[in-house]
Amino acid sequence: MRRTDREITDREKINKIIEACHCCRLGFCDEGKVYIVPLNFGYEDEGSRRVFYFHGAMEGRKIDLIQRTHCAGFELDTNYQLQEADMACGYSAKYQSVIGTGRVDLIEDPEAKKQALLCIMRHQSGREDWTFSEASLDKVAVFQLEVEEISCKEHK
Numbered sequence: 442m443r444r445t446d447r448e449i450t451d452r453e454k455i456n457k458i459i460e461a462c463h464c465c466r467l468g469f470c471d472e473g474k475v476y477i478v479p480l481n482f483g484y485e486d487e488g489s490r491r492v493f494y495f496h497g498a499m500e501g502r503k504i505d506l507i508q509r510t511h512c513a514g515f516e517l518d519t520n521y522q523l524q525e526a527d528m529a530c531g532y533s534a535k536y537q538s539v540i541g542t543g544r545v546d547l548i549e550d551p552e553a554k555k556q557a558l559l560c561i562m563r564h565q566s567g568r569e570d571w572t573f574s575e576a577s578l579d580k581v582a583v584f585q586l587e588v589e590e591i592s593c594k595e596h597k
Contacts, residue, residue, distance in 0.1 A: 483560030
């Protein structure tokens with residue numbers, strides 16, 4: 442990171458920034474072209490491992506790329522505030538952002554899918570009392586990104 446004065450390394454603070462975000466953008470490399478998709482997510486920090494959970498359609502470009510590459514970049518940001526100035530070059534912004542890379546895999550086990558969907562719903566709604574029918578589990582793709590690299594930045 443070029444601006445180390447803005448770098449956040451405290452694990453708890455990084456987790457709080459992630460918790461404040463509602464959209465995680467996954468970036469894939471598709472035969473030399475970039476494909477970025479915004480997604481709702483759930484997140485768990487298990488100490489030695491950080492995992493993002495996502496859901497979506499069972500077919501399409503995103504699923505094809507997951508199955509083919511098992512690799513994605515990710516980006517989240519929050520607390521954006523434009524800082525105006527009298528001169529164009531004086532404009533700036535306050536923000537918090539998290540970026541990184543990781544291994545992406547589909548989750549096939551029904552119980553693991555349920556737990557991942559519960560994590561997503563907990564993050565999005567704050568509730569934990571959700572149930573999922575077998576039919577709905579069969580119709581949705583659930584996947585996880587296990588973080589390999591992560592960096593966090595804050596401009597106050």
